Amino acid sequence: xxxxxxxxxxxxxxxxxxxxxxxxxxxxxxxxxxxxxxxxxxxxxxxxxxxxxxxxxxxxxxxxxxxxxxxxxxxxxxxxxxxxxxxxxxxxxxxxxxxxxxxxxxxxxxxxxx
Amino acid sequence: xxxxxxxxxxxxxxxxxxxxxxxxxxxxxxxxxxxxxxxxxxxxxxxxxxxxxxxxxxxxxxxxxxxxxxxxxxxxxxxxxxxxxxxxxxxxxxxxxxxxxxxxxxxxxxxxxx
Numbered sequence: 001x002x003x004x005x006x007x008x009x010x011x012x013x014x015x016x017x018x019x020x021x022x023x024x025x026x027x028x029x030x031x032x033x034x035x036x037x038x039x040x041x042x043x044x045x046x047x048x049x050x051x052x053x054x055x056x057x058x059x060x061x062x063x064x065x066x067x068x069x070x071x072x073x074x075x076x077x078x079x080x081x082x083x084x085x086x087x088x089x090x091x092x093x094x095x096x097x098x099x100x101x102x103x104x105x106x107x108x109x110x111x112x113x114x
Numbered sequence: 115x116x117x118x119x120x121x122x123x124x125x126x127x128x129x130x131x132x133x134x135x136x137x138x139x140x141x142x143x144x145x146x147x148x149x150x151x152x153x154x155x156x157x158x159x160x161x162x163x164x165x166x167x168x169x170x171x172x173x174x175x176x177x178x179x180x181x182x183x184x185x186x187x188x189x190x191x192x193x194x195x196x197x198x199x200x201x202x203x204x205x206x207x208x209x210x211x212x213x214x215x216x217x218x219x220x221x222x223x224x225x226x227x228x
Contacts, residue, residue, distance in 0.1 A: 032215045043204055043219045044157065088156055092215040099145035099164040100208065100215040104156035 002027040006089050006105035015114050019076040023089035023105045026070070030091035030103070033065060033072045038086045038107070048074060079112045086110070117141075118220035120205050126226045129195060135223045137188040137205030144210030146188040147217065148180060151202045157219075163188060164210060195227045 003026040013019045025033075032051045036044035048063040050056045050072070056063045062075040072091075076083055086107040095101035118139045127133050137146065145164045149157035162170035163182040171180075177199075179191040188205055202224055206217040 043222045046216060049216050095162055095170050099162050099169055106156055
C-alpha cells in the first residue's frame with residue numbers, strides 16, 4: 001500500500017526562524033515528490049517539486065529528498081506569518097499513459113508567530 | 115501561466131437535484147483530475163483523464179459522473195447526492211508527457227448538499 005506519512009503538527013515557529021517539515025513514504029516506486037501549501041478554505045498550491053536525491057532550493061524554500069531513507073523534507077527559511085498554512089507532502093506514481101497519481105500525506109499545519 | 119479555473123465557486127443543491135461542476139485549463143495539459151477534499155483531510159482522488167480517456171475511477175459512486183469533452187475541459191455531473199458528499203471538489207491538471215508530473219489545482223467548488 002502506498003502511504004505518505006507526515007506529522008500533523010501543529011508546528012509553531014517564531015517569525016524569522018527556519019521551519020522544518022518532514023515526510024516519509026512507503027512506495028519505492030514513487031519517483032517524484034511535491035510540496036503543496038494550502039491556506040484554510042483554499043485549494044492546494046504547488047510550491048516545490050523534487051525528483052532526485054539531494055537538495056533543491058527556490059527562494060526561501062529548500063526541498064530535500066533521500067530515496068534510500070524514503071524521506072522528504074521542506075525547509076522554509078526566514079519564516080513569515082504569511083507562511084502559516086497546512087503543508088501537504090505528495091508522492092507521484094504512474095497511473096496511466098502520461099498521468100500520475102498523487103498520494104498525499106495528511107498535512108502539517110504550520111503557524112508562524114510574529 | 116499555471117491557471118486552472120473552476121465554476122461555480124459555491125454550489126448548494128438538494129438531494130434530488132442534478133448539477134454540473136466545470137473545470138478548464140489552457141496550458142495544453144493532457145491529464146486532468148477530480149479530487150474530493152473534506153475538512154482537515156488531504157485531497158482524495160476520484161477520477162483521472164489521460165488524453166481525454168478515463169484512466170482511473172477510484173470506486174466512486176455512480177451519482178458522480180465525469181466527462182471530458184475535449185483536452186481543455188473537464189466536467190463532473192452530480193445527481194442524487196447525499197449530505198456526506200458535501201466537500202470541496204478540486205480539479206487539477208498535469209502535462210501528461212510522462213516526464214513532468216506536476217499537478218496544478220484549480221480554486222475548487224465548495225459543494226453543500228442539503
